[in-house]
Amino acid sequence: MAAVATCGGDAGSAGSAVATASKSNVTSFQRRGPRVSGTNDSGPRLVSITGTRPSVRNGQLLVSTGLPALDQLLGGGLAVGTVLLIEEDKYNIYSSLLFKYFLAEGIVNGHTLLVASANEDPANILQELPAPLLDDNCKKEFDEDVYNHKTPESNIKMKIAWRYQLLPKMEIGPVSSSRFGHYYDASKRIPQELIEASKWHGFFLPEKISSTLKVEPCSLTHGYIKLLQFIQNIICEEGFDGSNPQKKQKNILRIGIQNLGSPLWGDDICCTENGDSSHSLTKFLYVLRGLLRTSLSACIITMPTHLIQNKAFIAHVTNLSDVVVGLESFIGSERETNPLYKDYHGLIHIRQIPRLNNLFCDESDVKDLGFKLKRKLFTIEVDSISL
Numbered sequence: 001m002a003a004v005a006t007c008g009g010d011a012g013s014a015g016s017a018v019a020t021a022s023k024s025n026v027t028s029f030q031r032r033g034p035r036v037s038g039t040n041d042s043g044p045r046l047v048s049i050t051g052t053r054p055s056v057r058n059g060q061l062l063v064s065t066g067l068p069a070l071d072q073l074l075g076g077g078l079a080v081g082t083v084l085l086i087e088e089d090k091y092n093i094y095s096s097l098l099f100k101y102f103l104a105e106g107i108v109n110g111h112t113l114l115v116a117s118a119n120e121d122p123a124n125i126l127q128e129l130p131a132p133l134l135d136d137n138c139k140k141e142f143d144e145d146v147y148n149h150k151t152p153e154s155n156i157k158m159k160i161a162w163r164y165q166l167l168p169k170m171e172i173g174p175v176s177s178s179r180f181g182h183y184y185d186a187s188k189r190i191p192q193e194l195i196e197a198s199k200w201h202g203f204f205l206p207e208k209i210s211s212t213l214k215v216e217p218c219s220l221t222h223g224y225i226k227l228l229q230f231i232q233n234i235i236c237e238e239g240f241d242g243s244n245p246q247k248k249q250k251n252i253l254r255i256g257i258q259n260l261g262s263p264l265w266g267d268d269i270c271c272t273e274n275g276d277s278s279h280s281l282t283k284f285l286y287v288l289r290g291l292l293r294t295s296l297s298a299c300i301i302t303m304p305t306h307l308i309q310n311k312a313f314i315a316h317v318t319n320l321s322d323v324v325v326g327l328e329s330f331i332g333s334e335r336e337t338n339p340l341y342k343d344y345h346g347l348i349h350i351r352q353i354p355r356l357n358n359l360f361c362d363e364s365d366v367k368d369l370g371f372k373l374k375r376k377l378f379t380i381e382v383d384s385i386s387l
Contacts, residue, residue, distance in 0.1 A: 049250050049296070051109025052080070053180055063111075063252055063298050064181030066101030069380040071181050073369075074323055074353060078300075080252065081292050082354060083285070085317070087305040087326035088259070094327045094346060094371070095302045097130075097186065097378060099256055102300045104129040104190055106198075106254035108182055113200035114234055116227055116257045118264035122202030125258070126195050130184035185376045203230050205265065221266040224284040231255060231291055240295045253297035260284075261303045261317075270307040279313065285320035324351035327371075344370035348380060 052061050055076050062077030065084065071077045078084050084102075088095040106113050107129065115122035208226045220228075235241050240253045261267050261281050269281055292299055305314055305326070318324050326349035330336040348371050370381045 049252055051105070051111055052252060053077070055079070062180075063109075063254070064105050065098070065300070066103075066105035066181065066184065067098060067378060067380075068181040068183070070098070070325070070348075073350060073380070077180065078298050078323065079354065080296060080298050081294075082298060082322035083289060083292060083320075084298075084300045084323040084325065085321035086300065086302045087324065087349075087351070088302050089327040089329035089346060090306055091329060091331055092259070092302070092304070093331070094329060094373065094378070096258075097373070098327070099258060099300060099302050100125070100129050101184060101378070102254065103256050104132065104184055105182060106252070107190065107194055108132050109252075110198070111252040111254050112234075112238065112240075113198065114203070114231065114253060114255045115200060116203035116205075116230075116255070118205040118223065118259060118262065120258065121204050122200070126200065127189065129190040129195075130186050131188035131190050133183045133185055183377065186373065186378060187376050201230075201234055203227055209266075220283050221280045223266045224280055227257070228284065228287055228291070231288070235291060235295045235297060240297055242294075242296070250296065253295065255292075255297055255299040257299065257301045259304060260301050261305075261308070269310075269313065270304065273310050279316075282313075282316050282320060285317065289320065289322075318352060321352065322354040325349065326351055341370070343372065344381070345372050347371070 049061070052063055053076070054060065055062050057075060061080040062071075063080060064071050064077050065074070074084075086095050086098055103113055103115065103126070105111075107126075113126075115125055117125065203226075205223050205226075208230075209222050235253065236243060238253070240251075259265070261269055263270055267281055269279060288299065291297075301321075303317070305317070308314055327346060328349065329346040330341060330344065331346075335341045348369050350369070372379050372381060
């Protein structure tokens with residue numbers, strides 16, 4: 001564990017992630033002092049980074065997940081310095097798509113990417129990212145997709161179904177060129193020139209470890225150690241921890257880790273009922289959060305939790321994550337032929353939403369929402385069954 005100590009000091013609260021952006025004490029949210037006549041306004045200001053915005057609730061710096069509907073469910077976006085855990089659907093179809101939306105959003109905004117996988121080369125993952133719908137054709141593509149798949153019960157102006165309708169309605173379609181986050185065409189691939197112009201780092205587990213290496217029990221697996229060291233090096237060497245004050249243009253590091261906890265990572269949690277809280281995976285998440293808290297980075301992890309039999313261990317993993325979203329696909333289930341769910345392809349379960357700078361997490365009244373993958377767009381819709 002000592003080999004992967006954080007490079008920015010001890011892990012603090014979520015709000016400290018942006019506080020280390022520079023040595024000039026620029027934080028994610030500081031009130032600008034009154035302007036004095038004849039003097040320069042040298043007071044602290046909001047950190048200005050492309051593809052980010054401060055939360056209207058607490059000023060925490062946010063990035064888009066690549067799915068505006070999900071951003072609104074999470075309170076405006078994913079907070080910098082936090083972990084979003086996606087519980088994979090059974091066949092890893094829709095969770096993989098959300099994973100790619102997050103990475104595509106990073107490329108569109110010029111963020112640096114770090115893609116880690118144990119079963120697929122990160123370079124191949126980038127080639128499969130969806131194409132962004134830019135301002136000129138965004139509205140046209142959205143309208144075409146909606147009307148080509150319209151059903152009598154559909155409501156084109158869809159909204160998130162918060163109980164009692166206490167919160168503002170949410171539109172899933174393109175609203176303006178100044179929107180936070182972009183929409184993507186799942187039927188097309190991102191242009192090659194965008195990938196070539198982007199900066200990214202790949203971690204492909206089979207290339208990082210030796211098959212003859214033996215790992216001591218009750219310690220981090222070698223794959224987890226290598227990944228933590230890789231992430232730490234990128235954060236420190238490229239100044240995401242604020243250690244490079246000469247860098248004028250601040251940027252965000254988007255970290256994507258695919259199928260974490262699967263046997264391909266050398267983890268046995270899916271093959272045993274061992275729920276020991278000192279398991280390698282929980283240690284990995286604990287150290288990872290320490291790295292994120294002190295850096296300008298945000299992380300998304302997909303995990304096959306449906307393969308983990310020990311529910312107590314899943315609770316440990318949830319507590320070590322900031323945001324937890326579960327995806328349930330109707331493929332192969334009784335709900336696939338149930339007329340009550342005929343307008344949906346699955347359910348999205350909001351397990352945990354962070355209440356930043358507080359000691360406990362937020363829980364919404366409505367936790368289950370229907371989602372649908374149309375020809376081009378992934379949409380989150382009203383699930384009237386959950387009301």
